[in-house]
Amino acid sequence: MFAHETVHELRRSAKENPAFPPILFVQQGTVAQGDDFFSKEWPEARAIADPTQQLYRDFGLARISKGEILRPGVIACGIRAAMKGNRGGKTVGDPQQMPGIFAFEGDQLVWQHDFRNIGDNPPFAEIPTRIDQATAFS
Numbered sequence: 001m002f003a004h005e006t007v008h009e010l011r012r013s014a015k016e017n018p019a020f021p022p023i024l025f026v027q028q029g030t031v032a033q034g035d036d037f038f039s040k041e042w043p044e045a046r047a048i049a050d051p052t053q054q055l056y057r058d059f060g061l062a063r064i065s066k067g068e069i070l071r072p073g074v075i076a077c078g079i080r081a082a083m084k085g086n087r088g089g090k091t092v093g094d095p096q097q098m099p100g101i102f103a104f105e106g107d108q109l110v111w112q113h114d115f116r117n118i119g120d121n122p123p124f125a126e127i128p129t130r131i132d133q134a135t136a137f138s
Contacts, residue, residue, distance in 0.1 A: 001088040002119050003027075005081040006099070007041045013124040020128055021103060026050050028093025037092070056097055063096045064118065077119025103131045110134045 007025070014020040025047035027034045038045045050056065068074070101113040101122060111134040113122040122130075 001078060001081045001086050002099070002121075003037075004041065004086040004089070005084060005119075006121065007038075007045070008084070008086065009121065009124040011042045011045070013127065017125065017128060021131060022046070024048065026055050028053055028056075028097065033092050037089075051093070053094060053097060056100070059100055059102065061098045061100045063094065064098060066096065069095065069118065071117065074117045074119050077117065077121075081119065101127075103127070103134075105131075105135060 010023055014023060023045065025034075025038075025045060027037065027047050027049060028051060029037070029049060030051055031049045034047050034049050038047055095118075098115055098118060100115065102109055103111040111127075111131045
């Protein structure tokens with residue numbers, strides 16, 4: 001459900017703002033599973049498969065316990081996502097793996113969103129502004 005919501009929100013934000021940075025998704029499934037998902041959700045999206053979740057580990061993204069999935073904040077995020085029309089599908093990958101959003105300029109990490117829980121989302125439309133603010137001081 002949260003993957004659907006993230007893709008939908010990023011797609012909308014990128015469509016509405018020509019200055020939106022290029023997006024590269026990292027997904028936990030196989031190439032075929034990613035192709036199946038993105039062909040329905042955002043056919044033009046660029047994505048790479050990371051079925052072993054090596055990139056998640058490389059970026060220091062934690063796994064949460066099964067109990068943390070049932071916390072009130074996550075349930076509230078699930079209600080929010082569902083009210084936007086997002087539904088859960090077949091689980092691919094590790095549902096306990098925390099997500100991440102990272103912005104790079106060249107090989108420099110210039111901004112990231114630290115998720116409070118698996119359903120937390122930044123204000124996607126503000127990503128270009130946040131990147132600009134971060135790079136203004138570097």
